Amino acid sequence: MRQGTSRAYDPVRVGVLQAVAEAGPLRAGEIAERLGALPASITRHVQTLAEAELVRTAPDPADRRAILVEITDAGRAELQRFLEVGDQVFGAVIADWPAEDVITLTRLLDRLITDWAQAGPTQQQRASKRRSGGFGWSRA
Template sequence: MVPNDDDPLAAVLPHLTQLSNALNRGTLFERTVAAAGITLERPALAVLGVLRMADQPLRIGEIATRMQVAGPHATRQVQGLEQRGLVHRVADPHDQRARLIALTPEGTATADRYMRTLLSWFTAAMADWPTRDREELGRLLGRMVEDVTAHLASAEAPEGP
């Protein structure tokens, strides 16, 4: 399908690509972890972020799903975080055979420090934006992420008979 230049979304895609590149190139991440005094790699910090945003222990499979990575990748990251004392395993209250991954107090503090530092960077970058514009961006971006995620999930779902 050829993009339609008349579609307002056609103008959004280059901006999304540019923002994605800016966020994923490493510069912002490196500055943020340095300012926060954190010595974790990006994937390990992503696990802490997923757990912190969930505000509850999760199964490794759920962590992988939320990170959009394969299960073994999430397992390796969790194992490294366990060795550093940032996460630990707890019994699943609904299935005593299963284990959930929970943040330790140090893991919570690390995730919070990273998020506060990152938020302060974005706050400074958008300091001239009126509060209403920042609120509208948050609302629209949240809606976009939900819709894109749902659309991806429906496209990946196996077709019925």
């Protein structure tokens, strides 16, 4: 999915914003689990987003060792702008496609999302067990 896209944005940071917008406040570990990312990576992204005042952090009252991450109004506005631009870009890319191709794409993407939700986590666990050393770029 990332092929052909600009690196003007960081997909993990967008994922953090989206996760806390939809279900926040969340612990950093919960965000990592939702995104399938390393907790240390999420911590760094949360720090960057907090410095930009797009999220705020506070100790978790249930466990003072953990922090809760919550989106700010500025973060919500930034996420909304990002999603709007994404919709505009996607719309421009497929603008000349015949309607039946757009319908087929939508149907296949819906199927992929459903199948990924059902089988993806199990397959990821199996793959990570086979690759016990992880990948160099994925280590904290």
